[in-house]
Amino acid sequence: MENEIKTTETESDSEIREFTGLFDRQAFEATHVNYITPEKCSFTDCKGYLTMTDKAGGGGPERVMLHLLFPYSSRRTLVSVLNGSQEEIGLISDIDLFEGDDLAAIEKEIDRKYFIRTILKILEIKDKNGITTWRVEERAGDTEDVADFSLKDTYGSIFKVDEKRLLITDQDGNRYEIPDIGALDHKSYRRIELYL
Amino acid sequence: MLQISRLGSEHQTVLTEHFSDGDVRLVALADLDRNARPAETVLALVGDRLAVITGRIDLVKAGDLRRAPGRVFAEEDFFEAELSDVKRIYLEELISTARLMAETSEGLVCLAVSSFSRRNDLLLFVKYYKKAVAGEDISGDPEDFSPELFCPRCGRRYMYAASKSCPYCESNAGLFRKFGIFVKKYRLQLMTMLGLLLLVSGIGVVTPYFSSAFFYDKVLTPGNQFYGKVIMVVLIVAGVSILGIFVNMAAKIITAKMAGFLVYDLKVTIFESMKRLSLDFFTSRQTGGLMTQINEDAASIHWFFVDGLSYYVVSIAQILVVAVIMFVMQPYLALLCVTVLPLFFWLALKTLRKQHYYHFKRHASSRKFSGRLTDAMGAIRVTKAFAMEEQECEGFEKVTLGLADTARQITIFRNTAPPALHMVMFLSTLLVWGVGGWLTMTGRMTYGFFAAFLSYCGMLNSPLYSLADMMDSFADCANAMRRLFEIYDAEPGVRESDRPVVKEAMEGKVEFRNVCFSYEKNRRIIDNVSFKILPGQKIGIVGHSGAGKSTLANLLLRLYDTEEGEILIDDVNVKDLPLDFMRRNISIVSQETYIFEGTIYENIAYACEGASRADVVEAARSAGAHEFIVKLEEGYETKVGAGGHNLSGGEKQRISIARAILKKPRILVLDEATASMDTKTERMIQMSLDSLSEGLTTITIAHRLSTLKNADRIIVIENGRLYEEGTAKELILQDGIYRRLYLLQTAAMKNIIQDPEEQRKAIAEEEKAGENRQKTAAMLATALGE
Numbered sequence: 001m002e003n004e005i006k007t008t009e010t011e012s013d014s015e016i017r018e019f020t021g022l023f024d025r026q027a028f029e030a031t032h033v034n035y036i037t038p039e040k041c042s043f044t045d046c047k048g049y050l051t052m053t054d055k056a057g058g059g060g061p062e063r064v065m066l067h068l069l070f071p072y073s074s075r076r077t078l079v080s081v082l083n084g085s086q087e088e089i090g091l092i093s094d095i096d097l098f099e100g101d102d103l104a105a106i107e108k109e110i111d112r113k114y115f116i117r118t119i120l121k122i123l124e125i126k127d128k129n130g131i132t133t134w135r136v137e138e139r140a141g142d143t144e145d146v147a148d149f150s151l152k153d154t155y156g157s158i159f160k161v162d163e164k165r166l167l168i169t170d171q172d173g174n175r176y177e178i179p180d181i182g183a184l185d186h187k188s189y190r191r192i193e194l195y196l
Numbered sequence: 197m198l199q200i201s202r203l204g205s206e207h208q209t210v211l212t213e214h215f216s217d218g219d220v221r222l223v224a225l226a227d228l229d230r231n232a233r234p235a236e237t238v239l240a241l242v243g244d245r246l247a248v249i250t251g252r253i254d255l256v257k258a259g260d261l262r263r264a265p266g267r268v269f270a271e272e273d274f275f276e277a278e279l280s281d282v283k284r285i286y287l288e289e290l291i292s293t294a295r296l297m298a299e300t301s302e303g304l305v306c307l308a309v310s311s312f313s314r315r316n317d318l319l320l321f322v323k324y325y326k327k328a329v330a331g332e333d334i335s336g337d338p339e340d341f342s343p344e345l346f347c348p349r350c351g352r353r354y355m356y357a358a359s360k361s362c363p364y365c366e367s368n369a370g371l372f373r374k375f376g377i378f379v380k381k382y383r384l385q386l387m388t389m390l391g392l393l394l395l396v397s398g399i400g401v402v403t404p405y406f407s408s409a410f411f412y413d414k415v416l417t418p419g420n421q422f423y424g425k426v427i428m429v430v431l432i433v434a435g436v437s438i439l440g441i442f443v444n445m446a447a448k449i450i451t452a453k454m455a456g457f458l459v460y461d462l463k464v465t466i467f468e469s470m471k472r473l474s475l476d477f478f479t480s481r482q483t484g485g486l487m488t489q490i491n492e493d494a495a496s497i498h499w500f501f502v503d504g505l506s507y508y509v510v511s512i513a514q515i516l517v518v519a520v521i522m523f524v525m526q527p528y529l530a531l532l533c534v535t536v537l538p539l540f541f542w543l544a545l546k547t548l549r550k551q552h553y554y555h556f557k558r559h560a561s562s563r564k565f566s567g568r569l570t571d572a573m574g575a576i577r578v579t580k581a582f583a584m585e586e587q588e589c590e591g592f593e594k595v596t597l598g599l600a601d602t603a604r605q606i607t608i609f610r611n612t613a614p615p616a617l618h619m620v621m622f623l624s625t626l627l628v629w630g631v632g633g634w635l636t637m638t639g640r641m642t643y644g645f646f647a648a649f650l651s652y653c654g655m656l657n658s659p660l661y662s663l664a665d666m667m668d669s670f671a672d673c674a675n676a677m678r679r680l681f682e683i684y685d686a687e688p689g690v691r692e693s694d695r696p697v698v699k700e701a702m703e704g705k706v707e708f709r710n711v712c713f714s715y716e717k718n719r720r721i722i723d724n725v726s727f728k729i730l731p732g733q734k735i736g737i738v739g740h741s742g743a744g745k746s747t748l749a750n751l752l753l754r755l756y757d758t759e760e761g762e763i764l765i766d767d768v769n770v771k772d773l774p775l776d777f778m779r780r781n782i783s784i785v786s787q788e789t790y791i792f793e794g795t796i797y798e799n800i801a802y803a804c805e806g807a808s809r810a811d812v813v814e815a816a817r818s819a820g821a822h823e824f825i826v827k828l829e830e831g832y833e834t835k836v837g838a839g840g841h842n843l844s845g846g847e848k849q850r851i852s853i854a855r856a857i858l859k860k861p862r863i864l865v866l867d868e869a870t871a872s873m874d875t876k877t878e879r880m881i882q883m884s885l886d887s888l889s890e891g892l893t894t895i896t897i898a899h900r901l902s903t904l905k906n907a908d909r910i911i912v913i914e915n916g917r918l919y920e921e922g923t924a925k926e927l928i929l930q931d932g933i934y935r936r937l938y939l940l941q942t943a944a945m946k947n948i949i950q951d952p953e954e955q956r957k958a959i960a961e962e963e964k965a966g967e968n969r970q971k972t973a974a975m976l977a978t979a980l981g982e
Contacts, residue, residue, distance in 0.1 A: 048230035048295065048306020063304065071291070086915070112232040112309055113290040127678070143234040155563070173312035173716075175292040194556045 034090035045105035122188035201225035224321035226310035392447035399440035404651035412644025455501035493676035500673035511659030551671035704893035710761035736904030739913035783856035785869035793837035815858040821850035845872035
């Protein structure tokens with residue numbers, strides 16, 4: 001059988017070449033960006049998820065997911081559009097290229113995926129055997145509240161995005177941000193300073 | 197009704213309003229609306245209907261102002277579907293939210309969006325919904341709802357159920373109690389030391405009486421019983437002082453010995469605790485930080501015990517005894533002396549808190565410094581290759597500056613805070629001088645008595661000064677202790693079963709049953725993978741980079757635990773098998789090899805204490821390592837690892853294989869174990885392993901399909917899912933991932949031997965490829981005997 005396979009390999013040269021060509025084409029597609037623009041596609045919010053309609057290609061709306069390429073520094077530029085198999089269909093260079101319902105649908109999907117609360121004030125941080133429990137005043141959308149959360153590995157859970165901005169991920173995976181560490185009140189700053 | 201989330205009266209009310217018939221079987225809450233705005237979403241399984249009510253909670257002031265405002269559910273949206281219309285419901289995990297979706301006859305519907313705080317509730321809702329639909333009991337499994345899983349005080353689910361420790365409710369008082377466990381072993385030495393130190397305090401307290409009051413008023417004043425007996429008093433004072441010195445020396449020797457052993461115990465226990473912890477603990481921390489933690493913290497505790505503890509004991513005893521003597525001698529003056537004590541202690545407490553803060557900060561800087569240093573050393577090759585030395589130096593300078601800055605702050609505070617405290621106590625001395633001097637001048641007090649009182653006043657101040665000076669060391673020690681107990685108390689992600697199934701030998705049968713796993717909460721790495729391996733079978737696992745192949749090996753070895761599903765070895769869940777039994781019988785050779793500091797012999801014999809030299813040589817021979825070892829001057833005694841002989845990637849891998857073979861495992865996992873070797877060496881090792889592995893279950897993970905040539909069965913993993921399974925022959929016939937990998941690797945080889953002219957022809961032929969492909973597929977199928 002081994003000999004037979006060898007023979008087949010020789011005879012299947014063209015298929016191998018064809019496959020190489022296909023692979024090269026896939027590699028080319030993977031390395032060349034397909035920009036999604038309002039002329040090509042439209043987006044619809046389906047009460048909790050997003051669909052995209054390819055205007056040029058025809059066909060019905062397809063469920064898509066969005067993935068921010070620079071989630072910390074930009075929520076509006078370089079947004080990858082993925083299909084159900086998590087493969088990239090294309091890239092939105094700037095969501096502001098879209099308008100009206102399209103833009104609103106995109107924004108809603110980003111908000112759903114990258115939901116984040118803003119910390120306004122740190123009321124208390126208690127450190128018990130390496131697990132810190134936090135009590136903060138936070139804002140999500142237009143709702144302000146006092147929230148408690150805990151960090152299992154405090155240092156590892158605080159990510160300094162830049163000189164000003166901090167991102168905190170609690171033990172459940174919820175995200176909180178402090179947009180400007182310098183704008184915190186003195187007491188809040190003193191409380192968090194130790195973990196920076 | 198099974199309540200997955202705690203319902204408030206407002207939720208109960210809205211449920212009753214909608215479903216007055218009351219057949220609510222299952223209910224859970226989500227905390228966002230479909231646009232990810234804070235909201236209340238009630239998910240309910242009511243009779244044969246699935247219902248979702250979304251709204252907000254409004255606070256309504258009660259008529260009586262003393263009562264808390266009422267909570268009213270302001271409904272905004274309602275969705276309902278017959279169960280027969282819902283094909284399935286499932287949870288999608290996004291970056292920081294979870295989305296509950298339903299496939300209905302009308303199409304896809306988003307039922308709810310929730311933050312990760314309620315993720316677990318939604319997962320349970322999906323689980324019990326499925327059970328309910330299947331007609332199973334949904335009264336709630338103990339593994340999900342046992343009261344032991346929740347903190348009785350705040351109702352939160354424990355972070356680690358086994359430890360029953362709730363970070364929100366636990367107090368800090370346990371720190372010194374925990375340290376007491378270590379001290380208990382040395383209680384005899386500790387009691388002796390305390391006794392001796394108290395004796396030193398007593399001697400110190402008696403001396404001023406003999407050297408002042410007794411000396412002036414009884415020895416130097418005519419008419420007294422001891423008048424003129426100067427030599428006797430001098431001898432008594434000298435004798436007592438010398439005794440004091442010797443007792444103090446004895447106490448110090450005992451303290452030094454005890455502190456040494458105590459810190460040794462502490463370090464060993466912490467290291468053992470670290471070994472007990474699972475991989476996720478180490479992957480989530482900078483190794484440099486951990487090294488700092490153990491080294492510096494243990495040193496801080498050691499020096500506090502050697503230098504600080506004796507001072508504290510002596511000082512506190514001295515303060516108490518001296519205060520009593522002073523009150524007995526002259527209560528009014530004593531009262532004057534202690535008036536400033538509340539102020540002193542208030543300031544001391546403030547100082548301690550500040551010092552605690554500075555030490556915490558210093559540790560953070562030191563941790564950053566060590567982490568950066570470890571990083572820089574590890575990446576030196578890349579740094580040099582990219583000529584980034586200057587930038588690295590700048591980064592290093594920044595963290596060093598941070599450390600220096602904190603050290604400067606500590607030093608300034610250490611040198612300024614105690615003198616301020618001294619000054620407070622000096623106030624009391626000034627007061628005693630003034631009032632006592634006046635009492636002596638007016639003849640209400642003898643000079644000797646006043647001199648003795650002044651000495652005691654000094655003896656009260658002096659230990660207080662010591663306490664103020666030592667506060668820094670105490671704060672440092674308390675900080676260090678807290679950090680070390682952080683490791684000591686950390687719960688391993690993988691825990692040994694309380695009642696493990698003890699087996700004498702492992703047969704080598706492996707089964708993955710619906711296994712799901714993620715390293716991070718929102719990124720599933722293994723998704724519902726199931727396969728079986730019979731004892732002695734040789735299985736190959738292939739897939740693209742990042743497909744989840746190595747994770748399967750990590751899960752089998754129980755370096756991590758599955759999130760869902762189970763892994764069985766000889767029909768027993770790995771969670772029920774003793775970890776020692778598992779790791780004794782399973783060997784893994786991964787691509788990332790590690791060579792310990794020591795000889796080649798020691799490295800191969802690492803997991804087999806007492807292995808004979810002949811056994812080691814035999815294992816090395818089987819692993820193809822013997823070939824290069826014999827060429828080394830010192831043979832098997834060549835030093836390798838840090839500072840030793842430099843081994844190539846392939847040589848390291850061969851040593852790792854030898855290490856694994858020597859253990860004579862029942863299951864051998866080769867995770868890209870031969871990736872760094874040339875094809876000839878790889879083939880040689882494979883032949884050798886084949887001869888060795890009679891009856892040995894072998895799992896080989898590889899990119900190169902040639903590595904899996906002799907596998908009985910091949911499993912193809914892609915995006916964490918099992919896509920294909922079968923023999924190489926069967927997989928080539930399928931138009932799937934394996935076939936594509938096979939064609940790609942064959943094509944790569946073809947391209948090497950093709951000259952440019954042939955390649956040009958090939959490109960031209962590609963245009964005809966559409967027709968050729970069909971033809972060749974048919975030929976290939978015929979050739980393989982389909």
